[in-house]
Amino acid sequence: MISITPEEVKLFAEFIHARSGIVLNSTKAYLLESRLGPLLDEYGAKSFAEFFYAGYRSEEWEARVVDAISTHETSFFRDQRPFELLQAKILPEFFGKRQNGSDPTPPRLQIWSAACSTGQEVYSLAMIIAELLGDEMKRWHITITGTDISDVAIKKAQKGLYTRYEVERGVPLGLCRKYFESQGELLKVRADLRAMTVFNKTNLLAAPEGPGVYDIILCRNVAIYFNQKNRRRLFQTMATCLRSEGVLIIGSTESIFGISDRFIRNESCNTIYFQKGRE
Ligand SMILES: C[S@@+](CC[C@H](N)C(=O)[O-])C[C@H]1O[C@@H](n2cnc3c(N)ncnc32)[C@H](O)[C@@H]1O
Incomplete structure (x- = not known):
């Protein structure tokens, strides 16, 4: 060497x-x-x-x-609790608020998985949404946008194709049978789940996605690699991109204390999450 x-x-x-x-x-x-x-x-x-x-x-x-x-370490349902929180509270609350009775336009939900690596976080979210909505999913316009600075990671995420080991180490057996199809030795995420997703190469420290676009942002296990100045910049971007009252979930070992005052700290299902104040 x-x-x-x-x-x-x-x-x-x-x-x-x-x-x-x-x-x-x-x-x-x-x-x-x-x-x-x-x-x-x-x-x-x-x-x-x-x-x-x-x-x-x-x-x-x-x-x-x-x-x-870059460290691309990730897994399906990584750290589990944030996904329990999303499934038990955050997503049902959004779905409840967005039900629009007789209005024929599909209710919308926009989620951003920032620094999504090879896509497991995105597809974990898609599985939860499919579980919660069942057949109703067709009525909704849901987009989960996964972004990462790495071309290689984004290309793998777009394929939605994983080894059995990658899938089985995080996905419960029932969900694995329901949402993955065999492709040779590999497992591919079901087409209707992939249809909810969009993947883009994006540097989180460059241009923000646009103001008030997202209902939920997951930005986990990336800020730890940045210095204080760039963490401030990152969470400023997150605040800008979230809709009023939107939800931010960060990594279980991360904090925004002293970094951003644009979020209200909440706790539920033994998990901390942040909500953008009403504007
Ligand atoms: C440890 S992984 C986290 C993946 C996923 N969020 C999770 O928690 O399982 C960190 C990811 O951040 C990405 N990354 C590092 N710097 C970045 C930047 N400036 N903009 C976007 N992504 C970045 C890396 O390419 C890597 O895929």
């Missing part, structure tokens, strides 16, 4: 931070060596400095470096 010098760590840390907001300090030399090493081999670079300067630079090179450094 090619070793990285402290100067090269600084060079890559600054580049990765500028591109994605991910903070790497000098203790991350091993991470850079192990995750970028295979790319150096592929590009035929003999040192990290050569890999950085020797004319390989392109949009694709930059995306691959960030992709190699």
